[in-house]
Amino acid sequence: xxxxxxxxxxxxxxxxxxxxxxxxxxxxxxxxxxxxxxxxxxxxxxxxxxxxxxxxxxxxxxxxxxxxxxxxxxxxxxxxxxxxxxxxxxxxxxxxxxxxxxxxxxxxxxxxxxxxxxxxxxxxxxxxxxxxxxxxxxxxxxxxxxxxxxxxxxxxxxxxxxxxxxxxxxxxxxxxxxxxxxxxxxxxxxxxxxxxxxxxxxxxxxxxxxxxxxxxxxxxxxxxxxxxxxxxxxxxxxxxxxxxxxxxxxxxxxxxxxxxxxxxxxxxxxxxxxxxxxxxxxxxxxxxxxxxxxxxxxxxxxxxxxxxxxxxxxxxxxxxxxxxxxxxxxxxxxxxxxxxxxxxxxxxxxxxxxxxxxxxxxxxxxxxxxxxxxxxxxxxxxxxxxxxxxxxxxxxxxxxxxxx
Ligand SMILES: [Zn+2]
Numbered sequence: 419x420x421x422x423x424x425x426x427x428x429x430x431x432x433x434x435x436x437x438x439x440x441x442x443x444x445x446x447x448x449x450x451x452x453x454x455x456x457x458x459x460x461x462x463x464x465x466x467x468x469x470x471x472x473x474x475x476x477x478x479x480x481x482x483x484x485x486x487x488x489x490x491x492x493x494x495x496x497x498x499x500x501x502x503x504x505x506x507x508x509x510x511x512x513x514x515x516x517x518x519x520x521x522x523x524x525x526x527x528x529x530x531x532x533x534x535x536x537x538x539x540x541x542x543x544x545x546x547x548x549x550x551x552x553x554x555x556x557x558x559x560x561x562x563x564x565x566x567x568x569x570x571x572x573x574x575x576x577x578x579x580x581x582x583x584x585x586x587x588x589x590x591x592x593x594x595x596x597x598x599x600x601x602x603x604x605x606x607x608x609x610x611x612x613x614x615x616x617x618x619x620x621x622x623x624x625x626x627x628x629x630x631x632x633x634x635x636x637x638x639x640x641x642x643x644x645x646x647x648x649x650x651x652x653x654x655x656x657x658x659x660x661x662x663x664x665x666x667x668x669x670x671x672x673x674x675x676x677x678x679x680x681x682x683x684x685x686x687x688x689x690x691x692x693x694x695x696x697x698x699x700x701x702x703x704x705x706x707x708x709x710x711x712x713x714x715x716x717x718x719x720x721x722x723x724x725x726x727x728x729x730x731x732x733x734x735x736x737x738x739x740x741x742x743x744x745x746x747x748x749x750x751x752x753x754x755x756x757x758x759x760x761x762x763x764x765x766x767x768x769x770x771x772x773x774x775x776x777x778x779x780x781x782x783x784x785x786x787x788x789x790x791x792x793x794x795x796x797x798x799x800x801x802x803x804x805x806x807x808x809x810x811x812x813x814x815x816x817x818x819x820x821x822x
Contacts, residue, residue, distance in 0.1 A: 444507040444522070446499035447546070451506065455545045455574065457533040464540060465495045481533075488535035498541040501525045505543035505687060509550035512645055512683040519684045519708055523701045526649045526687035528568040529595060536570065537594060537690075545574040547685055548581055548647055555644030555683075559584065559637060563630070563673050564651020564689040565661040567598030567614070571649075577608040582641050586630060586654075588662055589616030600754060603761055610761045613637065615754055619662040620744035621654070623669030629751050630673050633758055638680055640762050646682050650674060651689025652700040656738040659692035664738045667703050674704045695726040696736050703734060 452461045460482055463475075472479055472490045479485050501524040508520030525547070527539035544560065548571070551558045560575070562568030562585040575581035589598050604612035615633060653661040655670055677684060686708065691697030699717075706713045717724070717732045730737060 440517070442507065442511075444500065444504040446496070447503035447506055447541075448499075451546065452498070452502060452541050454549060455532060455542060456530075460533045461541075464498065464535075467494070468492070483534045483536055487537055488540060494540065501527065502541050502543040502546060505547035505685065506550050508685045508687075509547040509645075512685060513551065513554040517683075518681075519678070519686065521686045521705060521708060523688040523705075526564070526651060526689035527570075528562060528564060528649055528651075528689060529566070529570045531570050531573060537566065539570060542570045542574065544568075544571050544647060544649060544687065547687075548575070551645045551647070551683075551685070552580055556580065557582070557641055557643045558645050558647065559641060559643040560647045560649070561634065561673075561677065562586065562649045562651070562689075563654055563670070564649055565654040565658070565663055566594055566651065566690060567596075568649060569595045569597045572597075572602075572612050572614075575608065576604050576612055577606045579607050579611050582611045582613065582637060582643065584613040584615070584633065584637055586615045586617060586626070586633075588619065588621075589614075590618065593662075600757055610764050613758055613761070615758065617663070617754075618745035618750070620742045621663040621665065621746050622738060622744050623666055623672075625744065625746050625748075625751055626663075626665055626669050627672055629755060631676055632755055634673075634676065636759060636762050638682075640765055643682060645685070646677055646680070647685045647687070648674065648677050649687050649689045650701070650704060652691030652697040653689070655691070655693070655696050655700055655736050656742075657693055657696065657736065660690070661692070662742065664742050664744065665736075666738050667700060667734065667736045670700055670736075671704050671707050675707050678708060695729050698723070698726070699730075699734055699736060 449461050449465055463478055463482060467475065467479075467484070467490050469490050469492060472484070479490075484490060501522065504522035505525040508517070508522050508525075511517040511520050522543075525543040527542060528544055529537035530539035530542035530545075548558050548560060558581050560568070560571050560581060560583045562571065562583070565588050567587040567589065568583060568585040572583045572585060575583055585598055587598050598614045598616055600614055600616055602612060602614050603610050613633065615629060617629075650670070650673070652658070652670070654663045654665055655661065656664045656666060674686065686704070688697075688701060691700070703713065713734060715734055717727045717734055724732075727733075
C-alpha cells in the first residue's frame with residue numbers, strides 16, 4: 419500500500435549536496451496519458467469527484483473501489499497528475515539518454531488497476547512509466563520490494579513477455595492484497611514472466627540480501643532488459659506500522675545498490691511506508707546510495723520535520739527489532755529460490771523476445787500555456803521550492819514540458 423509522503427524531501431534537503439544531480443520538476447500528467455492504461459470512465463470520474471460530491475455517486479464509488487482504503491480528498495486528482503507525471507517523465511528521460519537513473523519518491527502506486535483504485539493507489543504511475551519505456555526498449559524488468567505484492571503492475575503485464583515483474587513481499591495470513599503466490603507465474607505469452615517471491619514475517623537483512631541478489635542476478639542474466647523499474651516501498655523496513663519484516667536501512671538499500679551495478683537505465687520510485695520518519699530515512703539514504711554519496715549517521719538539524727527524527731535519536735538508522743521472529747528459514751528461502759530458478763530456466767530455452775516495431779516517440783500533448791503559467795505553478799510552488807531547495811543544489815525547472 420502506498421501513502422503520499424512529504425518528509426523525505428525535507429530530510430533530503432537537510433544534507434549538503436554540493437554535487438547535486440539535476441532535480442527536475444515534473445509536469446502534471448494528462449488524463450489522456452493516464453487513459454493509455456486506465457479506463458477513460460475511471461479517469462474521468464477521478465478527475466471530477468470531490469469530498470463534497472462523493473455521497474451523490476455511491477454506485478460509482480463502489481464500482482471504482484473508492485472510499486475506505488482509497489478515500490477522496492481535496493486535490494486528489496492533482497496528486498495523481500503530479501506523481502504520475504514524475505514517473506512518466508523519469509521514463510522519458512531514460513529513453514532519451516538524459517539520465518541514467520531517474521527517481522520519483524512520490525510515485526510507486528503499484529496497486530491501482532485499470533478501472534479500480536486499491537490500497538491508496540488511484541493511478542498506476544508504474545504501469546504508465548513502463549509503457550513509456552516499452553516505446554524504446556524491447557524488454558523491461560519491474561522489481562517491487564514494498565512489503566505488499568505489486569499486484570497492479572503484475573496484472574497489467576501478466577500476459578506479455580515484454581515485461582518481467584518480480585515482486586518480493588509478505589504472503590499469507592490474508593495479508594493485503596492476498597495475491598503473489600509462488601505459482602502465480604504469468605499466462606499466455608507471459609507465462610514465467612511474472613516472478614513472485616512470497617515471504618513470511620520477520621524477514622531479516624541476511625535472508626533478504628541472499629534471495630534478492632540471487633533471484634535478480636538470474637533475472638538480469640536470463641532476461642537482459644533494456645530498462646529496470648524499481649519500486650522501493652519502505653513498509654518492508656523494521657518497525658513499520660503496517661509491515662511485518664525486519665529490514666534495516668542497509669538491508670533495504672542494498673537492493674537499490676545491487677540494481678545500480680547492472681548499469682541499465684533505472685527508474686526508482688517510492689511506494690508504501692507507514693512509520694513516516696523511517697520512510698524519510700530510507701529514501702534519503704537510497705538517494706545518497708544512487709548518487710554514490712556517503713551521508714553522516716547524524717541527521718543534521720534543519721527547519722522541517724526535524725522533531726520526527728527524535729524517535730531514533732536523530733540518527734540515520736532503522737533498528738531491526740527483537741520482538742519479531744524470522745519465519746523465513748534457510749530451507750524455506752532455498753525452496754523458493756529453487757522454484758523461481760526452475761521457472762526462469764524454462765525461459766532460457768525459449769526464443770528471445772524480438773524487438774517489436776518501435777512505436778512513435780512519447781505521445782505527450784503540446785503543453786498548455788495556461789497550465790504552465792498558472793499562479794499555483796509560478797507563485798505557490800516556486801515559492802515553496804525556494805524554501806526547501808538548498809542554494810547549492812542545481813534545480814532545473816525548464817524543458818520538461820515538451821518531454822525532452
Ligand atoms: Zn505496501
